[in-house]
Amino acid sequence: MFERRNNNALAVNGNTVNGGTADIAITTHGSDWYFAVCAVMTVAGFSFIFLASRKPRSDRIFHYITAAVVFVAAIAYWSMGSNLGFTPIAVEFPRSDPKVRGTFREIFYVRYIDWFITTPLLLMDLLLTAGMPWPTILFVVLVDEIMIITGLVGALVRSIYKWGYFAFGCFALLYIVYHLAWESRRHASRLGADIGRVFLMTGSLTTVLWILYPVAWGVCEGGNVIAPDSEAVFYGVLDLFAKPIFGALLIWGHRNIEPSRLGLNIRDYEGDDVVREKRGTVISSICCFSSYILNLLLLKLYL
Ligand code: RET
Numbered sequence: 316m317f318e319r320r321n322n323n324a325l326a327v328n329g330n331t332v333n334g335g336t337a338d339i340a341i342t343t344h345g346s347d348w349y350f351a352v353c354a355v356m357t358v359a360g361f362s363f364i365f366l367a368s369r370k371p372r373s374d375r376i377f378h379y380i381t382a383a384v385v386f387v388a389a390i391a392y393w394s395m396g397s398n399l400g401f402t403p404i405a406v407e408f409p410r411s412d413p414k415v416r417g418t419f420r421e422i423f424y425v426r427y428i429d430w431f432i433t434t435p436l437l438l439m440d441l442l443l444t445a446g447m448p449w450p451t452i453l454f455v456v457l458v459d460e461i462m463i464i465t466g467l468v469g470a471l472v473r474s475i476y477k478w479g480y481f482a483f484g485c486f487a488l489l490y491i492v493y494h495l496a497w498e499s500r501r502h503a504s505r506l507g508a509d510i511g512r513v514f515l516m517t518g519s520l521t522t523v524l525w526i527l528y529p530v531a532w533g534v535c536e537g538g539n540v541i542a543p544d545s546e547a548v549f550y551g552v553l554d555l556f557a558k559p560i561f562g563a564l565l566i567w568g569h570r571n572i573e574p575s576r577l578g579l580n581i582r583d584y585e586g587d588d589v590v591r592e593k594r595g596t597v598i599s600s601i602c603c604f605s606s607y608i609l610n611l612l613l614l615k616l617y618l
Contacts, residue, residue: 322346328398330421337403338417341395345544349396352551356389359559366566372583377569380440381562384433388558391429395547400425405473406539414542421543422536426550427467434459437557440565441495441521444514445503446577455494462487466529470536481537485529495522506576513568517561524557 324346330337341349360382367378394400403419410416435456442452462484469480495518503518504511531553535546574581 322350324397330398330403333402335403335419337401337419337421339406339415339419339539339543340421341398341543341547345547346396346398348544348547348551349392352555353389353392353396355555355559356385356392359562360385360389363562363566373581374574376443376574376579376581377440377566380436381558381566384436384440385558385562387432388429388554391425392551392554394425395423400428402471404471404536407473407475407477407537408539410539414545415539420536420539422470424467424471427463427470430463430466431460433558434463437521437561438491440562441514441518442499443577443579444510444517444565444569445499446506446510447499447502451498455491458487458490462491466532470532477537481529481532488525488529492522492526510572510576513565513572516568517565520561520564521557524553524561527553 322343325341325343330340363378363382363385367375367382370378391400401421401423404422405418406420409418438456438459439452442455447455465480465484465487469477469484472480500511500514500518503514528550531546531549534540535543535549541549
């Protein structure tokens with residue numbers, strides 16, 4: 316009854332770009348998986364937006380940040396599923412295993428563009444939850460951007476020098492982990508037991524997951540140990556935990572926490588108390604004035 320539609324992305328887009336052909340590349344299974352993760356990210360994004368619409372505008376900051384994260388990821392996953400957003404790079408370690416045998420590996424640079432946009436947003440989710448001062452947030456985000464860019468440059472380098480970039484990235488990650496596990500965790504617990512609990516849950520999940528990313532890099536872009544399809548699953552599972560699952564936990568954790576407790580002074584014209592008061596005054600003045608006119612008219616009628 317239903318016609319089975321095949322995934323044509325590999326045939327349409329091919330493995331030849333920038334004057335080279337990737338002979339170590341994803342298969343249709345990898346592409347299907349990337350599209351499946353894209354679908355999950357999209358559904359998560361709309362769910363977060365739906366949950367946001369049920370809150371006053373001044374209480375939506377974590378919904379919006381997290382929705383942006385998963386929507387950006389959805390586009391990156393759509394690109395990878397379509398066999399786009401990559402460039403072939405000569406491998407430093409040629410292997411005899413048929414799954415990774417070849418000269419040029421498909422390196423998805425679009426993954427790093429995604430991370431460059433989304434990891435600062437994820438850190439903002441966490442550091443705003445911990446109520447950290449904005450200069451601290453700015454610095455941690457900067458360190459995070461160094462980590463992502465060094466990872467990208469390292470992935471694009473063919474020689475042993477790629478590991479130099481990898482080392483810079485690992486130092487940056489160490490700093491971020493220290494921040495999450497120590498400074499921000501302590502800061503969050505001082506703001507209240509409930510805030511401390513949300514931070515502990517989401518911060519610990521993040522710490523464990525983020526440490527696994529360089530491991531994935533080491534066996535994929537770095538060491539050419541596992542096939543691009545396995546790379547898709549490794550990074551895909553990490554991203555599913557680090558984005559939609561993390562986001563759902565964070566939003567749920569914030570359900571009874573007012574942003575003002577985190578030092579966030581968010582004003583909303585319509586929901587604002589001052590405006591509400593003013594609007595109340597205007598409405599009551601109109602009511603007074605109209606009852607005054609009505610009284611006058613009634614008086615005139617009876618006199
Ligand atoms: C790289 C390689 C260089 C060294 C290090 C890395 C760490 C990457 C991380 C990425 C996190 C991505 C997330 C994406 C969410 O969807 C760049 C792999 C340390 C931690 C959380």
